[in-house]
Amino acid sequence: MTDTKPTPTPVPDSTEARYPSPQLWDRIEGARRRAGRVRDTVITQAHGGGGKAMRDLIDDVIRSAFDNPNLQIQEDQARFSLAEMALHGDRLAFTTDGYVVSPLFFPGGDIGKLAVNGTINDLAVSGARPLYLSCSLILEEGLPMDTLREILASMGQAARQAGVQIVTGDTKVVPRGAADKIFISTAGIGVIPASQQIAAHQLQPNDAILINGYLGDHGAAILIARGELQLETTIESDCAPLHGLIAALLDAKITPRAMRDLTRGGLAATLNEIAQASNLHIAIDATKIPIRTEVQGFCEILGFDPVHLANEGKLALAVPAEQAQTALAVMRAHPLGQHAAIIGSCRPEPKGIVTLQNGFGGERILAMLVGEQLPRIC
Amino acid sequence: MKYVDEFRDPATGQQLLQQIARQVRELGRDAQHPLKIMEVCGGHTHTLFKFGIESMLPEGIEMVHGPGCPVCVLPVGCVDDAIAIATQPNVIFTTYGDTLRVPGSQKSLLQCKAEGADIRTVYSPSDALALARQSPDRDVVFFGIGFETTAPSAALTLLQAHEEGLSNFFLFSTHITIIPTLQALLDDPLLQIDGFIGPGHVTMVIGVEPYLALCEAHHKPIVISGFEPLDLLQSLVMLLEQFQTGRCTVENQYKRVVQNSGNRIAQQALEKVFLPRERFEWRGLGSIPNSGLQIRPEYAHLDAEKRFLLPSRSVPDPKACQCGEVLKGAIKPWQCKVFGTACTPETPIGACMVSSEGACAAYYNYGRLATTRTLPQERP
Structure with a gap:
């Protein structure tokens, strides 16, 4: 509690009352220049x-x-x-x-x-x-x-x-x-670095396609965090900086032909961009794509496909076939690539498309989404 | 993943595929004279494409993708009505996500939302009911769409709202029923179908019996199927066995979910809340008698059709659209005049291009693989 008792005003010295001391102005000027503290609790x-x-x-x-x-x-x-x-x-x-x-x-x-x-x-x-x-x-x-x-x-x-x-x-x-x-x-x-010429159109037939781990964690985590689905899971976003992992690859003399990070639109969008830019066929083996059981289950319930879900710490890269195993080993030795996998390869025909060979033996075209991924009703 | 992987086992799949190939050979069917089999349900179409099953089937079987995707067959007039409701000043319009993109005569719900209407995606009608309880000063409308699969939950939600005495929850019913639809298809002389893969989830509600009369009258065998790849392959084996033995009946492959008598509680809810409409306009198939469900007069106070002034105009399909012929198996999607030109997934004209489960959208996205393989290579 503060003391509310009135205190008598001290009688000022007659000169000080008329002319403030120079120290006062210095004090004020100091305060004006000093970095202020923000005390507001909200942005105004x-x-x-x-x-x-x-x-x-x-x-x-x-x-x-x-x-x-x-x-x-x-x-x-x-x-x-x-x-x-x-x-x-x-x-x-x-x-x-x-x-x-x-x-x-x-x-x-x-x-x-x-x-x-x-x-x-x-x-x-x-x-x-x-x-x-x-x-x-x-x-x-x-x-x-x-x-x-x-x-x-x-x-x-x-x-x-x-x-x-x-x-x-x-x-x-x-x-x-x-x-x-x-x-x-x-x-x-x-x-x-002068030695790197990474671009989607550099893709060559027989190149191996790799990704650095589980797909769809970010997309699933965000949709669940919005709370509309009333699902409780342990899925966390994969948000992470990838330059350390990439530096490890380049240090190991891997020469990626094409490399993209997988964000909105997921793996499907990125691979389609690369296939179209290079006018080659990218063939993916669905059984090789690392997907967490929780994310797979989330997708099964809502009718989503993990290959369309967003990621924030994943990349896809194409390397010459003879570098594939080394690249995989380097990625797996890095904390952000422990679950890396070789998921497919590049072929000359049919041009500009991505196909997905599923575990069931069938093959289908992996297309880009037209709009946003919306839950199916049945 | 448990309870999923078991039904996607490749080894069992290969066995079933070999059996199907043998049966088709024994039936003397080939690419020139294929057995035309319709999977009625959009969920089955999705599985066929997702797992690339069509490319694994022998040439003597041709799958025809039926009208069982409720999003696809939602008519233009209903979308216009939905937009008329959603743009009322005090309305929160709730809907399943995949109806947002369906084109009306002027625009889709997605465009309408962008223009400022309060349209929210929900995952079940009970989400809409919860919203109505939370927002007593707003009118909350649920867009009821789908066959007997989704209609019971809409009916039960309406009954719950009635019991709670809520005055701000409304159901806009565009629900449809499967039997009159199949009846209309079978009555059509254009139809070229030898047998049906029946819809598993609809049948879980209505049971197997309602199909019996249809099957007898038109001599088309029906096998009710589950939705995993092995379910579909096993259903094809069962259907082919019927052809081989000369039987024609309704069989249930999806016994782990579908009881022959269906789900009585769901049936009672449907009975209590809905009445058949005299006619219902389908995108692609035109007007089919008794195929729509309207809310009974007892619940008029919860019926969006009664609460709001609706244009209720019947908007015919564009003339160029040949969805009807595609849905009846008379032509393949790519034989339609506007396929891939005026009609694309970005700007769909007809039912079959609207949802990713529609036959044309599926071919548009996935069909290139099949056609590039069968067509001779272009010269450089």
């Missing part, structure tokens, strides 16, 4: 207004979560040394991606971790070493400050674990209802 439009509230948000909530030397220069742009980047290779890889996942937190990850790892993976599948990310935040008025702090801490942690720096960013606040809590957009820059 003031946090996007360009004034002190926004600066405090950036200093206290954002910059502190991403802490790195590049952020300390506090200019309108990040600056890098070309000479230093050129040590890693001869070309830049540059990519951008937006993250709008709902719910924000789900088993195995959150929107922040996703925003870092997703962009890292888009860089890494070119063979690039990911170096720098940007982070643009669109915040809905009313977003709890603690939620924002938690998401940013997760981004900072994911970036540190992956050895990349978040070096520039932007923050906008939109009125309630104009966005769903938080949208994150990240762009990334990496450097591609």
Whole structure:
């Protein structure tokens, strides 16, 4: 309890009352310049207004979560040394991606971790070493400050674990209802080693197709986390940065012809993109595709197919047939590739399609989904 | 996975396939004179394509994909009615996910949702009922679609709402029934079908008896089948045995689920809530008498057709569409004039292209493999 008893106002010195002491102005100026503490419990439009509230948000909530030397220069742009980047290779890889996942937190990850790892993976599948990310935040008025702090801490942690720096960013606040809590957009820059020429059109007949583990964990985890299905499972998102696994492959002198990470649209979409770009036939053996029993069961109940479910820590790559076993061994020795498998191979005909040989002996075309995967009613 | 893998065992599958090949040979059927067998249910079509079973069957069997995909046969007029309800100001319109893309005369429910209607995907009618309890100031409408498989749960939910005295839950029934539909198919002179693989889940509700009269009157054998690959292959073996021995009857392969008498509780719920409609318009098959289910007058207060003003217009199928002939086995999907040109899964014109279980959509996605193999190679 505070003492509510009135205290007598001290009689001021006559000169001080008329002219405030210079120390007072110094104190005020100091306070104005000092990085402020954000005490608000929710995001308000003031946090996007360009004034002190926004600066405090950036200093206290954002910059502190991403802490790195590049952020300390506090200019309108990040600056890098070309000479230093050129040590890693001869070309830049540059990519951008937006993250709008709902719910924000789900088993195995959150929107922040996703925003870092997703962009890292888009860089890494070119063979690039990911170096720098940007982070643009669109915040809905009313977003709890603690939620924002938690998401940013997760981004900072994911970036540190992956050895990349978040070096520039932007923050906008939109009125309630104009966005769903938080949208994150990240762009990334990496450097591609001179020796790597990975591209979908490089695929050759007889190449082996590999993936690094269980399919569909992310898609299933998100659908279940939305709570509409009233299913309880232990499925966690596979959200993870893949550049370490890819570096291990490249270090082992594997020369991937084509490599893509498997995100929305799943394995089916990615393989179709590769088959069309190379105008070759990709033949997949369904019995070789690693799928968790829980995910298989989830799909059986809802009429989904795991090959269409989203992933956030999986890649498909094509390597020359003679490298297939080495590539498999390297992947299996890495924590993100323990369940890696050779799932198929590439043939000259029929051009531009993906087929799936199922365990039953039949073969069918594996097509891309037209729209979203919707549960069948019967 | 337990209770699934047992019914997908490749070794048993191969044995059954060899047996089918032997039977077809003994029946003297070949590519020129195939036995035409219709699987009525969309679930069976899905299994055939998912497991590539068609490519493994001998050429003397031709599978004709029937009208048993309720999403596919949902008529344009019903979609327009659904949209008319969903766009009312105070309505939450709930539906199974796969009806969202079905085209109406102007747009689909998915487009309607994008334009601002409160349309929500549910996984059962009881989800819609729960929503009605939670939102007493909104009208919650459930879009009842499907054969006797889904109709009982809609009926039981309506009865539950009635018992609770809810005044903001409504059922929009476009439910349909299998027997009048088969009757209409069999009465059609265009029909070229030798026998039927009957729908397992519908029969789980209605039982085996309702098929007996049809089978006798038209001399077409029927085997009620489960949905796993071994179920379908075993059902084909049973059907071929009927041809070999000259029998013509209704047999039940799906005994682990289907009782001959069906499910009495479900039947009673259907009886209590629904009445047959005089006529119901099908996409692809036209108007079929007694094939639709409407809500009985006792429950008019829960009937969306009574609560909302509906256009209820009958919109005929586009002239170019030959879905009817495809569904009757008179032509193959790729023989339709608009297949793959004006009619594609992205912009479907007819029933068979609407859902992934429709015959044309399945051929569009998966058929290329079969045709590339049988057609001579193009010259470079």
